[in-house]
Amino acid sequence: MTSPQDSPDAQHVVLGKLTSSYGVKGWLKVYSYTSPMEGILDYPEWWVRLDGRVAKYRLTQGRRHGKGLVASLDGVNDRDAAERLAGAEILLPKSALPKLPADEYYWHQLEGLEVVTAEGQALGRVAYLFETGANDVMVVRGAADGKERLLPFLPDEVILDVDLDAGRMTVAWDPDF
Incomplete structure (x- = not known):
């Protein structure tokens, strides 16, 4: 199941949030709304929404770090680029979610x-x-x-x-x- 976060529109669901930069190579800390939290790393493409603008990124790497997650996105190669994405929501088209068995719901x-x-x-x-x-x-x-x-x-x-x-x-x- 996904979280109780508001959907930005009828076509997408919010899977998590990019909270801050991590290190100097463009990695980001990720707050995941999925259960288990690592489930967000199963999606190779993320739509990232910040200040009303949406951009598509390819997830190049992701892993658990302490009590949270960190991730690297294609094209985000330094700390400054990562900091510009801090606070962004991670979206996924609802059509990309796995089909559930009957009587199970997101x-x-x-x-x-x-x-x-x-x-x-x-x-x-x-x-x-x-x-x-x-x-x-x-x-x-x-x-x-x-x-x-x-x-x-x-x-x-x-x-x-x-x-x-x-x-x-x-x-x-x-x-x-």
Whole structure:
């Protein structure tokens, strides 16, 4: 699954961020939103967005470094060039993501879905998801009441149905909770 980061448009998902330069040869520190974090290094081409501009880079090398990651991008050969990319988002076309088995979803697919109870009562929309260790949790914001609900993403227990085409998720959840 990918992270709860906002997608820049309908065609891309944000996989991570270039945080700062690393060393003098143009390497960059990378904050990955993928799980596991090294998953971002599986994509050989990164679209990098900074200040509204997007440029495509080829990932030449990447590795774990301490608690994070570092990467080298083609054409970024010195510290100054790397520093100019600090703060940029790493994008990937959604079409480049691996296909998932049935009943598995990327977070970006769930964000924005209307959430209704099995009885048809609207709870709101999925604002974002986060990991807890035990299971993923959806933050559902009610449009009518403004209430924010935390629902565990537990298929067949809480999540009864996900219909991406209809933009709707049906849940077994008490609306008063």
